[in-house]
Amino acid sequence: MADPLWLSIFxxxxxxxxxxxxxxxxxLGGMPVLVALVASLFGAFxxxxxQAYPQRAFGVMQNSLLVAVPLFVLMGVLxxxxxxxxxxxxxxxxxxxxSPRALTIAVLLIATLIAASTGIIGATIVMxxxxxxxxxxxxxxxxxxxxxxxxxxxxxxxxxxxxxxxILLGDQVANAYLDAQQRAGNFAPDAVTVGHLFxxxxxxxxxxxxxxxxxxxxxxxxGSSTPWQDAQADNPGIWEVLREALxxxxxxxxxxxxxxxxxxxxxxxxxxxxxGTLLLTAARVRSAEGVTERDTASAPPSEGxxxxxxxxxxxxxxxxxxxxxxxxxxxxxxxxxxxxxxRLTGVGRINLASGDVVLTPGAVLALVLTVILxxxxxxxxxxxxxxxxxxxxxxxxxxxxxxxxxxxxAASMLALVFRGFGGDEWVHGLLTALPGDHRSMLxxxxxxxxxxxxxxxxxxxxxxxxxxxxxxxxxxxxxxxFAVLVALNLQTSFLTPPFGFALFYYRSVAPPDITTGVIYxxxxxxxxxxxxxxxxxxxxxxxxxxxxxxxxG
Amino acid sequence: MEQxxxxxxxxxxxxxxxxxxxxxxxxxxxxxxxxxxxxxGMGFIELQDAVLYSFAALVVLSLPVAQADDTHxxxxxxxxxxxAFWQGRFDDVAMLALLLPFFGLTxxxxxxxxxxxxxxxxxxxxxxxxxxxxxxxxxxxxxxxxMILQGIAGMxxxxx
Numbered sequence: 001m002a003d004p005l006w007l008s009i010f011x012x013x014x015x016x017x018x019x020x021x022x023x024x025x026x027x028l029g030g031m032p033v034l035v036a037l038v039a040s041l042f043g044a045f046x047x048x049x050x051q052a053y054p055q056r057a058f059g060v061m062q063n064s065l066l067v068a069v070p071l072f073v074l075m076g077v078l079x080x081x082x083x084x085x086x087x088x089x090x091x092x093x094x095x096x097x098x099s100p101r102a103l104t105i106a107v108l109l110i111a112t113l114i115a116a117s118t119g120i121i122g123a124t125i126v127m128x129x130x131x132x133x134x135x136x137x138x139x140x141x142x143x144x145x146x147x148x149x150x151x152x153x154x155x156x157x158x159x160x161x162x163x164x165x166x167i168l169l170g171d172q173v174a175n176a177y178l179d180a181q182q183r184a185g186n187f188a189p190d191a192v193t194v195g196h197l198f199x200x201x202x203x204x205x206x207x208x209x210x211x212x213x214x215x216x217x218x219x220x221x222x223g224s225s226t227p228w229q230d231a232q233a234d235n236p237g238i239w240e241v242l243r244e245a246l247x248x249x250x251x252x253x254x255x256x257x258x259x260x261x262x263x264x265x266x267x268x269x270x271x272x273x274x275x276g277t278l279l280l281t282a283a284r285v286r287s288a289e290g291v292t293e294r295d296t297a298s299a300p301p302s303e304g305x306x307x308x309x310x311x312x313x314x315x316x317x318x319x320x321x322x323x324x325x326x327x328x329x330x331x332x333x334x335x336x337x338x339x340x341x342x343r344l345t346g347v348g349r350i351n352l353a354s355g356d357v358v359l360t361p362g363a364v365l366a367l368v369l370t371v372i373l374x375x376x377x378x379x380x381x382x383x384x385x386x387x388x389x390x391x392x393x394x395x396x397x398x399x400x401x402x403x404x405x406x407x408x409x410a411a412s413m414l415a416l417v418f419r420g421f422g423g424d425e426w427v428h429g430l431l432t433a434l435p436g437d438h439r440s441m442l443x444x445x446x447x448x449x450x451x452x453x454x455x456x457x458x459x460x461x462x463x464x465x466x467x468x469x470x471x472x473x474x475x476x477x478x479x480x481x482f483a484v485l486v487a488l489n490l491q492t493s494f495l496t497p498p499f500g501f502a503l504f505y506y507r508s509v510a511p512p513d514i515t516t517g518v519i520y521x522x523x524x525x526x527x528x529x530x531x532x533x534x535x536x537x538x539x540x541x542x543x544x545x546x547x548x549x550x551x552x553g
Numbered sequence: 554m555e556q557x558x559x560x561x562x563x564x565x566x567x568x569x570x571x572x573x574x575x576x577x578x579x580x581x582x583x584x585x586x587x588x589x590x591x592x593x594g595m596g597f598i599e600l601q602d603a604v605l606y607s608f609a610a611l612v613v614l615s616l617p618v619a620q621a622d623d624t625h626x627x628x629x630x631x632x633x634x635x636x637a638f639w640q641g642r643f644d645d646v647a648m649l650a651l652l653l654p655f656f657g658l659t660x661x662x663x664x665x666x667x668x669x670x671x672x673x674x675x676x677x678x679x680x681x682x683x684x685x686x687x688x689x690x691x692x693x694x695x696x697x698x699x700m701i702l703q704g705i706a707g708m709x710x711x712x713x
Contacts, residue, residue: 021632021640022647023625025616030651033658054663057693061609070576070611071583264587271583343591370592377584394573399624402572402615406625409612413655 003421006044010035010421014414018456025403028460029410032417039421049420056412060405064267065171065194070401071270072164075277077393077400079114082281084248086131088113091244100141101220104149105213107132111153112209116160116252125154125502129509143514145219148522151495151502152212152529158458158491160205161198162255162273164404165490167266168462169483170194176470177479184475192479194266195259199548200480201487202260204537211529247283247333251276254337260551275377276333282380283329285387325383332376335369342366404459411463418468427468438476442538445469446489453493454500461490484544485537492530495523554709561706565621568699572618575611579604602683609689613696621703641711652704656697663694 013035017027039045060066092106107128114124128150136146158165174192181189255273258264264272342362384390418424434440445465452461466486474482494501497520506519537543582604589595619625632640667690669675676684 017651018628019631020643021627021635022643022651023620023627025625026647026651026655030647030655033655034650037654050658051662053659054666054693057613057659057663058609058666058690061612061689061693062605064605064608066612067579067583067604067608070579070608074576074580263591267583268587268590271580271587274580275584339592366592370588374588391573394576395569398569398572398576398611398615399619399622401576401611402619403624403626405612406616406619409616410655 003044004426006035006039006421007418007423007426010418010423024456024460025406025410027410028407029413032414036417036420045417045420050413050416053413053416056416057409060408060412063171065167065265066405066408068167068266068270069164069404070397071267071274072162072167073400073404074393074397075270075273077397078274078277078281078389079248080127081389081393082277082284084244084280084284086127087284088244088248089131089135091241095238095241099221100136100139101217103136103139104141104145104216104220107136107149108153108209108213108216111150112156112160113248113252115153115155115157116162116256124157125150125505126509128154129506133510141220144518144522145216147506147510147514147519148524148526149212149216151500151506151519151523152526154505155491155494155502156205156208158494159201159208159484159487161201162259162266162269163198163201163487165458165462165487166197166201166483167194168408168459169466169487170197170266172462172466173197173470173474173479173483176466177474179471180474183471192483193552196480196548196552197483197487198256198259199551200484200544203543203547204484204488204533207536207543208529208533211533212526215525215529247276247280250333250337251280254340276336278377278380278384279329279333281389282383283326285384285389325379328376328379332373332380335372335376339366339369339373342369407459408463411460414464415467418464424468428472431469431472438473441469441473442477442482442485445473446485446534449486449489450493450496453490454496458490458494462486478541478545480548481537481541481544485534488530488534488537492527492534495527495530497523554713557709558706558713561621561702564699564702565618568614569618572611572615575607575614578607579611582607598677598679598681599683602677602679606683606685606689610692613692614699616696617699617703620700621706623707644711645708648704648708652700656700656704660694660697663697667691667694 010032013031014027017031018024020027033050036045036047036050040047089106089110092110110132111124111128114127133146133150136149137143157163170193177192178189181187251273254276255269258272259266259269342365381390384393431441431444434444449461449465452465456464470482495503497503500523503516503519503523507516510519582600586596586600586604589597589600632643635643667687670687670690673687674684675687675690676682677686
């Protein structure tokens with residue numbers, strides 16, 4: 001039985017609690033318990049409902065899909081610490097020449113890569129703000145355009161796979177879709193996987209990048225106004241640039257490719273991603289000897305990291321690890337790809353599971369390569385551990401994933417109490433009472449998510465809204481299309497002033513002379529681009545559904 | 554009072570280290586699973602279970618770590634303008650009215666499940682899987698106790 005009075009009290013206390021600045025996890029988990037306890041005094045809530053909570057908590061703990069979350073977080077943290085992106089930006093910017101437009105496009109491209117590899121909005125925006133803002137301002141890019149680009153490009157991590165948002169959405173949408181199809185009488189629906197969502201989000205994500213690029217291309221002058229400071233200092237060859245840019249690109253292709261090819265699960269792909277990142281990071285770690293030998297003399301490590309790297313790339317930013325270590329890591333990486341190649345051609349299969357092991361030349365080769373791979377990985381782990389990078393990265397990854405899973409655990413308590421107050425029937429009534437077909441339901445849902453995005457992080461929204469509306473909506477709506485629209489919508493919501501999360505993250509790193517007003521004005525064109533893309537996907541679903549149907553049949 | 558703070562700090566460092574170890578096990582374990590599966594065509598349910606168990610423990614045990622370090626996400630729109638005094642009062646309310654009932658009652662609700670799990674020494678649902686699921690399930694009430702401990706320690710620190 002829906003209970004409008006208690007539902008509105010519930011909603012109001014949640015909103016007030018979230019805005020009070022108390023950790024969102026405590027509000028989403030504690031406030032429902034509190035309201036339920038009070039309501040039970042008035043006989044409006046049956047407390048036995050809450051005894052189901054431990055089962056839900058165990059469900060989150062034993063969800064094998066979620067294992068990918070801490071792995072992708074660790075990958076992002078390591079990439080940030082190794083400053084791979086920073087060096088890529090420097091190299092690509094130099095090659096593209098000193099013009100403001102070239103640099104801006106370089107920032108966009110690199111941001112896309114970082115977004116794809118880390119998927120953590122806050123981290124991406126802070127990193128971009130620190131690295132690329134000073135460089136862009138120096139060559140004369142207007143500060144509004146630079147700010148808007150950093151905020152907008154920083155949120156791409158939500159939509160460009162592999163993204164944590166899409167993994168969590170995949171979990172929820174798959175359950176909701178199954179539920180919806182059973183309600184509609186279809187007892188054997190095709191399964192929706194995270195792979196479907198990744199494939200579905202790829203084209204809309206790239207469309208966004210293209211539109212951003214067109215906008216800044218028109219907005220930023222192409223002529224070289226102030227030549228980039230170090231453009232003449234040393235002219236990097238194409239080899240230099242490839243060495244910086246190629247490994248991260250290969251890493252992302254490997255992770256994404258293994259999921260899209262349907263070979264690996266997201267968790268397995270995430271493990272591959274972490275392994276690749278370990279190699280990348282070990283090849284760039286500032287070794288203990290390196291610090292004492294050179295860096296103490298040339299630049300104190302305590303000085304602003306971003307500043308030293310951008311100002312004097314020739315001095316301190318270059319050789320961190322001994323050459324043999326970099327070569328060892330390169331070899332290990334190549335070996336990994338060779339193994340994949342062997343496996344694809346089918347020669348390198350050693351089936352130890354079957355009784356008779358036949359050591360064909362291919363199998364011996366695979367065995368040798370595996371030994372090299374494992375040795376290289378161990379070397380990388382030991383190097384990073386001795387440099388103190390590994391412990392720090394693990395510690396930070398634990399905190400970030402605690403934040404994410406804490407919200408998931410709390411949101412399942414919220415969902416339980418919401419159901420106890422008859423909230424699901426209320427939502428059902430609301431949706432079915434809307435005039436028009438499923439498109440008006442969808443529009444309404446997107447609007448609600450957009451507004452919720454002002455006060456909540458994506459994890460809460462995914463775990464609160466999708467289980468509520470999904471079972472009704474997905475009876476008529478394609479699940480991949482729905483998920484891509486939700487992801488795009490959330491991303492737009494995070495960019496929209498005055499409450500966009502992306503803008504808060506950027507505010508924390510932007511210099512004071514870039515006022516909040518400047519940021520708000522600068523982001524408007526990007527929000528329009530977002531809405532345009534959202535409208536495009538809404539009006540033309542194949543943009544999201546075509547690629548998955550080709551890849552997964 | 555000082556004893557609570559000191560105990561909480563030691564417990565926090567221990568939990569954080571355990572969480573780092575669990576994450577390391579997840580990385581190494583999952584990577585081993587991948588290599589064994591794609592190169593050697595082998596799979597060990599025990600190994601996959603070890604990864605899943607580590608993750609289950611990490612999920613709940615990382616919560617008190619983030620609580621002690623104050624890294625659970627907050628919405629800062631109004632908090633940024635509050636004085637330190639009011640920020641502290643809000644955190645006190647959060648501790649007494651939200652954290653304590655939520656995690657306290659969770660211990661109460663989960664107790665029968667965990668007791669039953671111990672009574673049969675519940676193992677993996679997979680045949681041939683790892684034993685010791687009862688220990689993993691016990692992490693939930695344990696994490697609740699740790700949350701309450703860190704909550705109290707935070708409050709003591711604010712008023713001490």
